[in-house]
Amino acid sequence: MSLDNVLLMMLDQPATGYDLKSEFEAGAITFWPATPSQIYSTLDRMDERGLLESRLEASAKGPERRVYARTARGTERMREWVRSEPVLGRERLAYIAQLSGIGLLDDPRVGVDFLVQLRHWFRGRLETLAGIEAALLRGREPIEFDDASFFDWAALRMGITALDARVRCCSELLELLEEREPDPSGRGPRSSVRTADA
Amino acid sequence: MSLDNVLLMMLDQPATGYDLKSEFEAGAITFWPATPSQIYSTLDRMDERGLLESRLEASAKGPERRVYARTARGTERMREWVRSEPVLGRERLAYIAQLSGIGLLDDPRVGVDFLVQLRHWFRGRLETLAGIEAALLRGREPIEFDDASFFDWAALRMGITALDARVRCCSELLELLEEREPDPSGRGPRSSVRTADA
């Protein structure tokens, strides 16, 4: 759907499929997942449709690299998408579905585990984003942004804020669960995981 | 992918495609989108695969209704999914992509508009979830939940918490933008939208 648009945005400078793939793997694009094969085939499709153009370049090491650049049509398409209404309400938050399904299981201990894992993951992602933000802010007054970086930063802020809230939500829910289930088994394997992360 | 699992969870009581569709439309399932046609075809597929079974029932009004129920295999499949590792990092947050792309446009005013629209939508969703939470809590001590409802509530909390944080993030970003761009045009159409929602 709009991996197209995400790639068009990322191609503000010409780049190869491998470059883009690496950006995804570095965790810089936290709002959209993509596998290498999807990236390559999407780039190919957009090339055919005239949204991108490509040329082969010799590489210092390894095989030839195909470098993609936006065409005028591609740029136009991307701008239209950015300017259009915000695309909302189509998020697939599988982990929330799983969380709400834990009540359908027999073993309530699963819930503690699950929330601990969630919180752990959110914290990791939070650190990644905080690192990116620090790099972006380095040497600038936060308010003196040129317009381009301001919205990169805004997107980061939106992610960081929500992650931070989710981490706190996990902790509050865990407190409630621990009141209800004061870990009668002493310390099982689960209990040690919990303390390790708390 | 896992609309299957979401539907299996919702089918804790037997229901028709129409019932499920209505639940989605009522906004109760905020973490997963689904259109009627996708619901019907997914139910059909799961029926063929033995995860669901169905029977036709006469309806008081309108045509016959096909009522679906989980089979033992369906229940097993759903439980496995809920107990498996939390599915994280596959969210497609198009609006964040759009937000970060605003810097690639010429007109920075778009950013104000965009954030106002985002905030408006988040607030609406927040109200919906708050209503569902109020209905769930009605007449109960928040801590005396039976296990099933506790995790329904936990999922709601997770959504509400993140939405609340996002609303505040929008407001903070808008403040920064207004410092930078003190609306030199007096009040255009955009300015009135902004005040209407602020």
Next chain:
DNA sequence: CCACGCATGTAATAGGTTACATGATTTA
């Protein structure tokens, strides 16, 4: 020379989106 990282993909399958189709019953 072997393993690893660079760099590029293909093929098969599953899943999601959009637009359209159909017919019954209730309410105005």
Next chain:
DNA sequence: TAAATCATGTAACCTATTACATGCGTGG
């Protein structure tokens, strides 16, 4: 009798996922 709502889908197309394939160059 017309419109709205109940209730069910089909067909065509596009996208995404998974698993696999290939071949170069570098360092141990």
